[in-house]
Amino acid sequence: MDWRFYQGxxxxxxxxxxxxxVDLLGLTELIHHHLTKSLSRRVYRSVRTVExxxxxxxxxxxxxxxAVTLRAPESLRQALACARTGKEGIYPNVSAAAEAFFExxxxxxxxxxxxxxxxxxxxxxxxxxxxxxxxxxxxxxxFPHILVLDGSKCDAIRRRLKLLWREKSVVLPGNIxxxxxxxxxxxxxxxxxxxxxxxxxxxxxxxxxQVPQGALLMGDRLYALMKFILLLQAxxxxxxxxxxxxxxxxxxxxxxxTQNGRVxxxxxxxxxxSGPTKMRxxxxxxxxxxxxxxxxTTVLDPRQLSAAEALQVxxxxxxxxxxxxxxKEVLNLHRFYAANPNAVAMQIYAAAIVHTACRIAQARLAxxxxxxxxxxxxxxxxxxxxxxxxxxxxxxxxxxxxxxxHGLLARPSLSKFQFATTTLDSIMVEKRxxxxxxxxxxxxxxxxxxxxxxxxxxxxx
Numbered sequence: 001m002d003w004r005f006y007q008g009x010x011x012x013x014x015x016x017x018x019x020x021x022v023d024l025l026g027l028t029e030l031i032h033h034h035l036t037k038s039l040s041r042r043v044y045r046s047v048r049t050v051e052x053x054x055x056x057x058x059x060x061x062x063x064x065x066x067a068v069t070l071r072a073p074e075s076l077r078q079a080l081a082c083a084r085t086g087k088e089g090i091y092p093n094v095s096a097a098a099e100a101f102f103e104x105x106x107x108x109x110x111x112x113x114x115x116x117x118x119x120x121x122x123x124x125x126x127x128x129x130x131x132x133x134x135x136x137x138x139x140x141x142x143f144p145h146i147l148v149l150d151g152s153k154c155d156a157i158r159r160r161l162k163l164l165w166r167e168k169s170v171v172l173p174g175n176i177x178x179x180x181x182x183x184x185x186x187x188x189x190x191x192x193x194x195x196x197x198x199x200x201x202x203x204x205x206x207x208x209x210q211v212p213q214g215a216l217l218m219g220d221r222l223y224a225l226m227k228f229i230l231l232l233q234a235x236x237x238x239x240x241x242x243x244x245x246x247x248x249x250x251x252x253x254x255x256x257x258t259q260n261g262r263v264x265x266x267x268x269x270x271x272x273x274s275g276p277t278k279m280r281x282x283x284x285x286x287x288x289x290x291x292x293x294x295x296x297t298t299v300l301d302p303r304q305l306s307a308a309e310a311l312q313v314x315x316x317x318x319x320x321x322x323x324x325x326x327x328k329e330v331l332n333l334h335r336f337y338a339a340n341p342n343a344v345a346m347q348i349y350a351a352a353i354v355h356t357a358c359r360i361a362q363a364r365l366a367x368x369x370x371x372x373x374x375x376x377x378x379x380x381x382x383x384x385x386x387x388x389x390x391x392x393x394x395x396x397x398x399x400x401x402x403x404x405x406h407g408l409l410a411r412p413s414l415s416k417f418q419f420a421t422t423t424l425d426s427i428m429v430e431k432r433x434x435x436x437x438x439x440x441x442x443x444x445x446x447x448x449x450x451x452x453x454x455x456x457x458x459x460x461x
Contacts (some may be wrong), residue, residue: 020424021421022368022369022422022424022427023365023415023421024384024385024419024421025392025414025415025420027357027358027388027389028388028392030127030357031357031389034123034124035062035063035066035120035353037059039119039120040057040058040059043058043112043115043116044058044112046115047109047112047115048112051107051108054100054104055094055095055096055100056094056100058112059092060092060094062113063092064094064101065113065347065349065350066353067090067091068337068350069331069332069354069386070390071088071090071390072332075337076102076338077098079091080098084096084097084098088394089393089394089396090394105338105343106342110192110194110341110342110345110346110349113346113349113350114192114345114349116349117190117349117353118189120356121187121188121189125186127360128181128185128359128363129184129360130183130184131183131185131363131366131373132182132184132185132319132363133146133185133316133319134372136313136316139305140183142304143216143238143305145211145212145214146182146215146218146313147179147180147182147188147215147216147217147218148178148217148219148319148320149180149204149207149217149218149223149320150177150180150219150220150317150320151176151177151178151200151203151204152175152176152324153174153175153196153448154173154175154176154196154333154336154344154348155172155333155334155335155336156170157171157172158336164339167449169447169448170449171448171449171451172196172448172449172450173194173196173336173339173344174192174195174341174344174451174452175192175193175195175203176190176191176193177190177193177200177203177204178190178323178324179207179211180319182319184359184363185319185359185362185363185373186355186359187323189207189210190348190349190352191203191207192345194344194450195453196448196449196450196452200222201222201227204223205231208232208235211235211237213235213236214237215238216238216239216305216313217237217238217239217240218239218240218241218317220241220242220317221242221243221244222244223239223241224242224243224247224296225244226247226273226277229281229298230277232298233298238299239296239297239298240295240297240298240305240313240314241295241297243294243295243296244296247272247296249268249272249281249283250270250271250272251271252270253268253269254267254269255268255269255282255302258307263287264287265286265307265308265311266284266286266287266307267282267283267302267306267307268283268285269281269300270282280300281296282297282298282299284296284311293311295311322378326378326379327351327352327355330382330383332351333347333351341452354386361385362381365381376427376428377427380427380428384422387419388419391417392414395414395417
């Protein structure tokens, strides 16, 4: 058939949009513009007690772990060899033995990286557009911040340590708690604990100190306890949680009852506790066929948050599960390169920094294409962003080397290269099929032990 026949045929609008080119450059600029040496020095001075910089300076440690997150090498020794020889420009050039790096990871506390993550978020937060969860509409006017609280245990580490060879239980290096910003789509705060058996509420109390007043916090049944709700009220925060059956209600008063077909929604005003800890809450019940979905909120005025709006907002809580999935599966946190709580925390916070930059890049791409950012798949976009960042660094170093040899040269446009762009269709979310893959759960995970509880292991805090 003559190919000229197709020249006069116009492609459908949806197909033309799916073949539009999407710019992948910018992730490296976001990270390097905000993760500067001055920021690292400021963090180092504020956290330092007795640690020394030596050959592996703190800024180089941060650069190395971010490069490991972007590059995903086979092992740390392979990445250290690239850093020592300078073969790959994405790694910092440090002429030191591998043992010096492992000794630095063992001695340097992970709290340096925790402070670095907090300062990085504070620096990049003004550039994060508030474009996620736009389906909430008018709710954003009443609650300037909607945050989601949740925790997750870290994946098991491989048995590389001699102390773990005879350990029959699965060894977990710790757990993390996240405070996810629903509007900006980023992790505002991340708390790591090397003790995998530590209760989640203890870690979350530290995160609440950074939450602005008037924010709405969402969580599962674990947070619907009187102790935590009292803590929210003392800090001027609102809460929306699944009902915890351990909390008993008294003096119920029906505020409203609506029915739409077979769905019945009831809004109750209840009292909880007694004496000085007595408080009032709203209890929202949604009956659908034979099931009942129950929510508890500290927002007592239905005009500020109606029962229907509460049932609309709460399903967005599952976005924090997407955060943990992206960190573990997309950014390779299911595989830890070192069996050391300090090194584990360094990798976690480096992955959180990269994830924040990727989410902002995802929001900007969505704004340019005029679509919702939730329509873009992180599992498809982030590896392409990481590859484009690595190629960008290599070309920048090559250009600098040419300038030293031949003098000042015109800087080429990186957008002409193939790695700099992709098609919109290749990064869009695909509709889920009827068949759902079962969760990967190993029976041995029922018997787990924290790395800090292994006999003979020196506890690191």
